[in-house]
Amino acid sequence: MKKNIIFIPAVISNKGEKKLRNTPLINKIFEYSINSWKHFANKNNCEVVVLDQPIMNSNITSMAWQRYYALDMLENSNIDYDQVLIVDADTIVHPNCPNFFEMTNHKYTGVHDGVVYEWVMRSAECYSKFVFDDYKLNIWSYINGGFQIFNESHKDHINKFKQFYIENRDGLYEVESKIKLGTDQTPMNFFLQMNNVETTLLPYEYNMTGLNLSEGLTDDLVYTKLGWIYHFNGIPDNTYGNKVEYYMAKTYNKLF
Amino acid sequence: MIAIEDNNSKHQHKSYYELTKLAWQKYCDKNNIDFVLVTEKLYNVKHAKWNKHYVFDYLGDKYEKIGMVDFDTMPHWNCPNPFDLYTDEFCGVVDNSSLYWLDNSLTAYKSSFPELNIDIKISEYINSGVLFFTKNHMYIFDQVKEFYLRNQEKLDNWSVPNTGRDQTVLNLILKKNDVNKKYLPHSWNTFSMIKKGYFFHNDKLNDPTPFFVKYGNIWHFTGFSIEQRTQLIQDIWNQTKHLY
Numbered sequence: 001m002k003k004n005i006i007f008i009p010a011v012i013s014n015k016g017e018k019k020l021r022n023t024p025l026i027n028k029i030f031e032y033s034i035n036s037w038k039h040f041a042n043k044n045n046c047e048v049v050v051l052d053q054p055i056m057n058s059n060i061t062s063m064a065w066q067r068y069y070a071l072d073m074l075e076n077s078n079i080d081y082d083q084v085l086i087v088d089a090d091t092i093v094h095p096n097c098p099n100f101f102e103m104t105n106h107k108y109t110g111v112h113d114g115v116v117y118e119w120v121m122r123s124a125e126c127y128s129k130f131v132f133d134d135y136k137l138n139i140w141s142y143i144n145g146g147f148q149i150f151n152e153s154h155k156d157h158i159n160k161f162k163q164f165y166i167e168n169r170d171g172l173y174e175v176e177s178k179i180k181l182g183t184d185q186t187p188m189n190f191f192l193q194m195n196n197v198e199t200t201l202l203p204y205e206y207n208m209t210g211l212n213l214s215e216g217l218t219d220d221l222v223y224t225k226l227g228w229i230y231h232f233n234g235i236p237d238n239t240y241g242n243k244v245e246y247y248m249a250k251t252y253n254k255l256f
Numbered sequence: 257m258i259a260i261e262d263n264n265s266k267h268q269h270k271s272y273y274e275l276t277k278l279a280w281q282k283y284c285d286k287n288n289i290d291f292v293l294v295t296e297k298l299y300n301v302k303h304a305k306w307n308k309h310y311v312f313d314y315l316g317d318k319y320e321k322i323g324m325v326d327f328d329t330m331p332h333w334n335c336p337n338p339f340d341l342y343t344d345e346f347c348g349v350v351d352n353s354s355l356y357w358l359d360n361s362l363t364a365y366k367s368s369f370p371e372l373n374i375d376i377k378i379s380e381y382i383n384s385g386v387l388f389f390t391k392n393h394m395y396i397f398d399q400v401k402e403f404y405l406r407n408q409e410k411l412d413n414w415s416v417p418n419t420g421r422d423q424t425v426l427n428l429i430l431k432k433n434d435v436n437k438k439y440l441p442h443s444w445n446t447f448s449m450i451k452k453g454y455f456f457h458n459d460k461l462n463d464p465t466p467f468f469v470k471y472g473n474i475w476h477f478t479g480f481s482i483e484q485r486t487q488l489i490q491d492i493w494n495q496t497k498h499l500y
Binding site: 115116117118119121125126129139140179203204205218225226 | 350352353354355356357358359377378379441442443451452453454456458459460461463467470471
């Protein structure tokens with residue numbers, strides 16, 4: 001029987017870049033996340049697949065773009081799948097999280113990214129001008145790339161997206177490095193809307209981004225009372241990974 | 257528009273709501289919408305915030321669809337007609353801009369008033385500063401009023417910090433009645449404007465127009481001091497009044 005898959009890119013950077021995946025604490029961060037997802041998978045008859053090595057040269061195709069090869073990787077590994085969630089490894093899922101795979105209507109599914117609109121607006125406008133021929137993105141339907149669910153019916157769409165990336169890689173890199181407003185996330189949103197892909201938007205409880213700005217990082221971890229999937233992004237961290245690890249450790253130890 | 261100067265407030269709001277009032281008046285005139293301004297508090301209601309739930313006492317049942325806005329809001333001069341957005345739903349914008357506040361408020365009201373001990377998801381909780389509904393929702397406001405009157409002494413003296421006044425009560429009563437809601441995009445009630453970055457502009461494209469002008473339909477000037485709010489609204493009005 002085909003199972004729902006939770007696909008977690010968790011590749012440690014070897015490029016010396018100042019990103020979360022290069023912090024000395026990254027193994028711990030990944031461990032909290034993956035363990036929580038394994039718990040969810042056991043409870044809901046899903047399977048966790050961790051991408052711990054790049055599929056291709058990450059100097060040419062950054063890890064953010066490599067996640068769209070999830071279906072290829074599953075097929076090459078002879079893993080039958082129904083729906084596939086690709087989820088960032090800086091997330092923790094609550095042990096009692098409802099089975100969101102049952103809420104997708106088998107549509108491309110995500111959670112609206114609305115904590116910091118100025119970033120979304122700026123990014124959408126820049127990609128519109130430099131990459132997508134002035135197409136006007138509806139930012140109120142903009143989804144966060146750290147939690148995306150799709151299935152076999154979206155294969156053509158994802159293949160086109162990958163092809164678009166391959167054909168425009170140099171230009172995309174130039175825009176990425178010039179404007180510094182994300183990598184795949186905004187183009188992914190353009191591609192969904194420009195191709196009229198039907199989407200299901202799950203509520204914020206299923207991808208609680210920007211916990212710092214949402215005043216959620218309280219001593220009692222208030223977010224654990226209010227939602228299901230905690231995404232530890234956008235946390236100002238001068239100590240480079242320490243704060244993220246601190247909150248993830250505290251959350252994991254509270255819930256599991 | 258509810259614009260009641262609250263005697264209990266430490267601040268004078270009139271200096272800016274004279275301007276937001278003008279903006280709403282002109283917007284409504286342009287869009288063939290009746291503009292009703294409520295400035296007088298009812299004699300038996302201490303806090304202005306509870307007055308808004310007497311909306312049907314002020315309006316009667318004359319209107320099919322009603323929009324109710326706080327006086328710290330202002331429509332964009334080209335705001336689409338909000339009454340085209342819905343048929344019979346109760347409409348608002350989800351407000352989870354502060355998880356700490358939300359939890360605090362829900363916990364306080366639910367534990368203080370057993371009849372409100374109702375489960376509500378944070379994605380169901382709406383900001384009460386901009387609401388759209390129909391005359392068929394009169395019973396909801398009746399329930400809020402009844403709740404207020406039953407607990408008037410407690411609510412008039414309510415001083416639990418970071419819990420608000422009527423907003424959480426309205427949300428819990430909406431949930432209790434399983435009201436069919438329509439959640440509007442944030443453009444229809446841009447609370448937390450600073451936190452969400454609406455005052456920035458796209459420096460990458462050298463576009464000086466602030467994001468709230470480009471994306472907001474109804475601006476809600478919350479999330480900063482009264483002094484800042486007054487100055488800001490005055491500045492915006494001075495620069496845009498010719499467009500209304």
